[in-house]
Amino acid sequence: MLKCRQVPEQAEKLLAGDLGWRERLSLRMHLLICGYCRRYMRQLKLLLRSVPFLHGPASDDEVDKVITRVQCDRESHHH
């Protein structure tokens, strides 16, 4: 029987598509009976969806620097 302690690692394997059907079934069964692990799973998914936004947007200066380089490259290509 799967223990709560094993759920964080098994949950990540599930999300990565790395669980065989037996392990998947075992995790699903555990989640059915354990509200805390269901909460963990739900919040882990939210956390992982948030990671791509952690850095925030670039500043105007950073954007301008990239655009200037790209334009230089385009002009040197045209000539």
Next chain:
Amino acid sequence: MVAAFDEDASFVAALREGDQHAFSQLVRHHHRALLAVARGLVGESEAEEVVQLAWIKAHRALPTFEGRSALRTWLSRIVINEARMQLRSRRREVFLEDLAVEGDDALADRFAASGHWAQPPHRWQEDSPEALLTAEQLRDCLERLMREMPDNQRLLLEMRDAGGIDFDEICNTLSISASNARVLLHRARSRLFRLVDHYEETGEC
């Protein structure tokens, strides 16, 4: 605030047609995340140049972007290729100097000897990334945690969770085993989870 960013079909179409405003938006949204990936691969001093060169390549390749992966993933791949070329030209390789997994699993002490939760996760109030990352204090704490994280754990998190690069590609790039990569990533995620959970409980971190 998390900038809402809509990668819908019309935005991608505008990029492919060379719309400069759309390209500026693309840069604004992804530049810092790409810098973080580059930093982990080539170090602070060369990361900026690697990302600048990657943007030039991306701009040239956008008309042929087929949308088979998310833009972030596509851009991250270009940065990784650029970083590898840069390292090759200096006869260096991408490798994680320290593969040791530092510290304990950040969630280990949340469980009792029986294997059940001793301190279960708190109920988070938010249900979207936008809502979760609205709190400036939490964002600051997360940024600090990322800075202080062991390099190898941070790089895994940046490549997989922020960059959307798949596991096999990460393992090839870094020459590490899948099991090692999985442990490093799990440690990084557990640190983030613990911090957010503590913030949700106490309002501070």
